Amino acid sequence: MEAVATIPPFESFYTEHRDAVFGFLARRLGRTAAEDAFQETFLRALRAYDRLEHGRYLRAWVFTIAARVAIDVHRTQPSDKVSLGPEPVSEDAQPAYLELEHLAEQLPPTERAAVVLRYGYDLPYAEIGAALGSSADAARQAASSGIRRLRGKEGIA
Amino acid sequence: MKVSLELDNRFRDTAAAAGLLDVAYDVVDTPIGKLFVATTERGLCRISYDPDSERVVENLARTRGTRVLRAPRPIDDVRRQLDEYFDQRRQEFELNVDLQLAAEFSRRVLQELARVPYGEVTTYGELARRSERPRAARAVGTVMNRNPIPIVLPCHRVVGSTGSLTGYGGGLERKEALLKLEGAIL
Numbered sequence: 001m002e003a004v005a006t007i008p009p010f011e012s013f014y015t016e017h018r019d020a021v022f023g024f025l026a027r028r029l030g031r032t033a034a035e036d037a038f039q040e041t042f043l044r045a046l047r048a049y050d051r052l053e054h055g056r057y058l059r060a061w062v063f064t065i066a067a068r069v070a071i072d073v074h075r076t077q078p079s080d081k082v083s084l085g086p087e088p089v090s091e092d093a094q095p096a097y098l099e100l101e102h103l104a105e106q107l108p109p110t111e112r113a114a115v116v117l118r119y120g121y122d123l124p125y126a127e128i129g130a131a132l133g134s135s136a137d138a139a140r141q142a143a144s145s146g147i148r149r150l151r152g153k154e155g156i157a
Numbered sequence: 158m159k160v161s162l163e164l165d166n167r168f169r170d171t172a173a174a175a176g177l178l179d180v181a182y183d184v185v186d187t188p189i190g191k192l193f194v195a196t197t198e199r200g201l202c203r204i205s206y207d208p209d210s211e212r213v214v215e216n217l218a219r220t221r222g223t224r225v226l227r228a229p230r231p232i233d234d235v236r237r238q239l240d241e242y243f244d245q246r247r248q249e250f251e252l253n254v255d256l257q258l259a260a261e262f263s264r265r266v267l268q269e270l271a272r273v274p275y276g277e278v279t280t281y282g283e284l285a286r287r288s289e290r291p292r293a294a295r296a297v298g299t300v301m302n303r304n305p306i307p308i309v310l311p312c313h314r315v316v317g318s319t320g321s322l323t324g325y326g327g328g329l330e331r332k333e334a335l336l337k338l339e340g341a342i343l
Contacts, residue, residue, distance in 0.1 A: 007218075007223050008218070008223070009214045009215060009217070009218035009223055009225040009226075010178075010218075010223055010224045010225055010226050011214055011225055011226050011227055012211075012214075014168075014226065018160045018165070019158060019159050019160055022158050022159075022160045022164075023158035026158055035164050038160065038164060038168070039164070039167060039168050039171060042168055042172070043168075043171065043172065043175065043177070046172055046177045046178075046224060046226075047177060049223060049224055050179075050222060050223060050224055052223075
């Protein structure tokens with residue numbers, strides 16, 4: 001095995017994750033809105049793909065992009081079909097997910113994805129588990145150990 | 158939830174049209190088998206007889222950049238010209254080729270190779286002479302063997318000094334089929 005996971009050709013990355021990403025977006029946005037969001041998600045991934053430094057955690061990575069696209073869609077086209085609940089906005093009006101992504105930057109990737117998806121995008125653990133290719137329980141554990149680590153770092157009791 | 162074929166194609170077309178790909182490729186059906194055909198923004202960069210596309214894709218990702226995607230649209234022009242060639246309605250390809258990764262000697266030989274006309278054959282030694290390296294017949298053979306764009310760069314038109322077909326990256330039976338198609342042999 002190689003020490004650093006090599007980045008697969010975009011074709012393999014895309015075909016491996018496209019169905020799961022589409023399913024996730026369809027649950028969040030409904031099938032019709034999910035089609036545009038799907039395209040946007042993989043275009044964003046493609047734009048950033050040549051800047052990736054390794055090929056680990058690509059599933060978590062693409063789901064973070066998809067979650068952000070879902071929020072952007074919700075913002076620009078509020079419709080009856082979209083059921084994201086209240087928009088996650090913190091008190092100083094910076095969206096919670098932006099703040100969290102910044103805070104969580106130092107976490108190991110799985111914990112980072114779990115924390116951001118749970119507390120930034122308000123996703124249920126079952127969906128986070130699906131996004132990370134594990135279970136709801138594993139997602140809950142990753143999120144809570146990520147939060148513990150953040151609290152330790154920030155010196156919050 | 159499965160992505161529909163339509164949505165899948167829409168993404169592939171958009172990605173290519175947005176100029177976000179290092180390499181676009183598709184598989185083209187021909188009378189001598191399936192061909193793997195790949196293009197960059199500069200032009201056609203690879204035709205392969207290898208039935209294992211995954212291996213060719215990985216190789217392209219290593220040498221050209223990781224943004225390699227199957228996208229039929231950018232291949233349409235090559236596909237059409239190949240169809241016409243195999244239908245005997247076309248004798249010359251009008252395509253840009255991307256030989257950026259070829260070493261200087263290889264590029265010169267491949268450029269000379271591109272001038273060998275339809276329906277004719279030449280020899281390794283003659284091609285070496287035209288490339289201004291008259292004693293490099295063997296090296297020319299190696300360049301032919303590694304030709305990144307067979308058919309369009311017609312290495313099938315290069316034979317041994319005795320007229321024997323010698324070798325071909327896609328197998329001798331394909332070389333023979335191409336020369337028969339062109340009427341170079343009976």
